[in-house]
Amino acid sequence: MISYLSKNFSFMSEPKKKKSALREWLDALLFAVVAASIIRWLLLEPFTIPTGSMEKSLLVGDFLFVSKMHYGARFPMTPLQVPLTHQKIWGTDSDSYVEWIKLPYWRLPGFSSIKRNDVVVFNYPEELEHPADLRTNYIKRAVGVPGDIIEIERTQVQINGKPADDPELMQFSYDVMTNKSLSAAFFDRFGINPDSFFAFRDNSGYMVSTTPEVARQLQESAEVDRVNLRLDRQGYGDPRIFPDGDYFGWNKDYMGPIEIPAKGWTISINEETMAKYARTIQHYERLKDVRVEGNKLFIDGQEVQSYTFRQNYYFMMGDNRHDSLDSRYWGFVPEDHVVGKAWFLWLSLDKHKSMFSKIRWNRIFKGIE
Numbered sequence: 001m002i003s004y005l006s007k008n009f010s011f012m013s014e015p016k017k018k019k020s021a022l023r024e025w026l027d028a029l030l031f032a033v034v035a036a037s038i039i040r041w042l043l044l045e046p047f048t049i050p051t052g053s054m055e056k057s058l059l060v061g062d063f064l065f066v067s068k069m070h071y072g073a074r075f076p077m078t079p080l081q082v083p084l085t086h087q088k089i090w091g092t093d094s095d096s097y098v099e100w101i102k103l104p105y106w107r108l109p110g111f112s113s114i115k116r117n118d119v120v121v122f123n124y125p126e127e128l129e130h131p132a133d134l135r136t137n138y139i140k141r142a143v144g145v146p147g148d149i150i151e152i153e154r155t156q157v158q159i160n161g162k163p164a165d166d167p168e169l170m171q172f173s174y175d176v177m178t179n180k181s182l183s184a185a186f187f188d189r190f191g192i193n194p195d196s197f198f199a200f201r202d203n204s205g206y207m208v209s210t211t212p213e214v215a216r217q218l219q220e221s222a223e224v225d226r227v228n229l230r231l232d233r234q235g236y237g238d239p240r241i242f243p244d245g246d247y248f249g250w251n252k253d254y255m256g257p258i259e260i261p262a263k264g265w266t267i268s269i270n271e272e273t274m275a276k277y278a279r280t281i282q283h284y285e286r287l288k289d290v291r292v293e294g295n296k297l298f299i300d301g302q303e304v305q306s307y308t309f310r311q312n313y314y315f316m317m318g319d320n321r322h323d324s325l326d327s328r329y330w331g332f333v334p335e336d337h338v339v340g341k342a343w344f345l346w347l348s349l350d351k352h353k354s355m356f357s358k359i360r361w362n363r364i365f366k367g368i369e
Contacts, residue, residue: 033083040084042073042108045340047121047137052195053318053325054139056169056211057119057369059360060195063347064368066121070341072110077103077336078131087134097134105132105286105311105336114314117165118142119342119368122316126330128283132337139342140326141167144315146262152255152328154231155321168369173230173322174215177205180223190214193352209323230322242331243276252321252328260315260332266308271295277307284334285310311335342368 049062058064068074078097082089085096114120120142123135130136144150148159155172157164176182176197184194187208196209207230208218219227232238232251239246241255250256258276259265267273278292289300297304313332318324327333348363 041068041076043068044343046346047139047342049139052209052323053320054119054141055171055196055209055320055323056191057141057167057319058139058342059348059350059363061349061351061360062345062363063349064345065343066340067343068340070111070343071114071338072107074133074336074339075103075106075108077105077133079103081134087130087136097131099131102131114142114145114338114341116142116145116148116159117167120314120316120333121339121342122314122333123337123339124330125284125333125337132334135337137339138316140316140318140324142314143317144260144327146260146312146314147265148315149257149259150255150315151257152253154234155229155253157317158256167319169211169319171209171211171320171322172215174208174210174218175205175228175230176208176218177225177228178223179204179225182206182223186223190217193350195352209320240329242327242329243279247275255328261309261313263309263312263335266306268306269295269297269304280313280332280334281307281309284313284332284336286336314338344368 044065044067047064047066049058049060049064052060078099078101080099080101081097087096088094089096118141119139121137121139123132124138125135127135143157143164144159149161151158151161157166181199181203187194187197190210191214192208192210197206199206205225208215210218215227215229218224232253234254235249236251236254237246237249238251241248241250241252243258245251245255261277261280267277274292274295274297278297281287281297282290282292287299291298297307299307312335314335315327316333317326317328345363345366345368348360349358350360351358
């Protein structure tokens with residue numbers, strides 16, 4: 001009897017079998033993926049600046065963190081997706097998601113709402129071939145919030161009839177006229193990188209993207225004859241401009257007035273409102289059956305005489321005002337496309353430099369304003 005109990009006790013006290021190295025590695029990898037996915041969704045997500053549309057406020061080669069906490073983390077609307085991907089599986093042209101399940105838009109409470117001049121990351125609204133939460137990420141400045149009436153007069157943004165607060169380092173395009181050949185080193189003295197200027201074919205000068213203050217300094221330079229702001233003519237309708245620049249006679253430098261839709265705002269359906277808001281209602285209001293015929297709006301097969309917006313919208317512009325595809329071209333940004341607030345830089349690399357001079361040390365851990 002004692003021998004039998006001893007055998008059983010010995011069996012019960014045997015240590016658990018140790019995990020193999022492969023199993024431990026897979027467990028650690030799984031934990032890292034889950035933890036990174038939660039942090040990326042709920043708290044912070046890293047981004048990089050690929051284009052010059054926000055220069056000089058944000059530079060090509062800036063690496064930043066975007067806060068999901070400020071405006072509240074957005075729950076995934078397309079949940080069946082390969083972790084830590086966006087549209088495509090790494091290194092392939094295969095979609096990283098399937099749309100078998102689609103969830104309604106919902107966001108956790110945030111620290112604040114979007115305020116004028118916040119720098120915001122959002123999904124590019126025009127990319128209708130992808131789900132809203134998986135469209136390409138853009139970064140711009142929110143110059144107008146829901147209910148604002150926005151107008152642009154000779155490049156100056158007007159909000160509700162008053163000049164808006166301009167970004168400190170806002171840029172425009174200028175014609176720098178000179179009969180001399182100006183080197184990259186010349187432009188570098190003024191903080192103008194090689195991507196921000198090019199020579200005219202007739203060698204009469206250069207097109208330069210820079211701030212008004214630097215343009216003034218260029219005008220005072222002995223090498224330059226004159227500097228002219230590149231400006232569209234008032235009344236000239238640019239068909240690329242939202243919602244129909246040709247119809248309204250609007251362009252990138254003269255636009256509006258147009259009111260930014262707010263949740264709960266009701267409009268009457270007529271020629272003007274359909275010209276301004278039909279596309280927004282059709283594509284971003286999450287209506288199952290909606291169509292526009294001329295100046296008439298049909299929802300669920302029934303013609304309606306008025307429409308009440310279901311969500312808030314924002315007007316986003318790049319700080320490099322003459323080199324930015326933004327709300328002037330493709331319209332309002334819906335609230336359900338907002339990803340988060342650009343918070344701070346953690347690294348900045350200048351592709352035109354080499355070795356240690358490549359790192360822009362003065363931009364590391366710099367807050368974004």
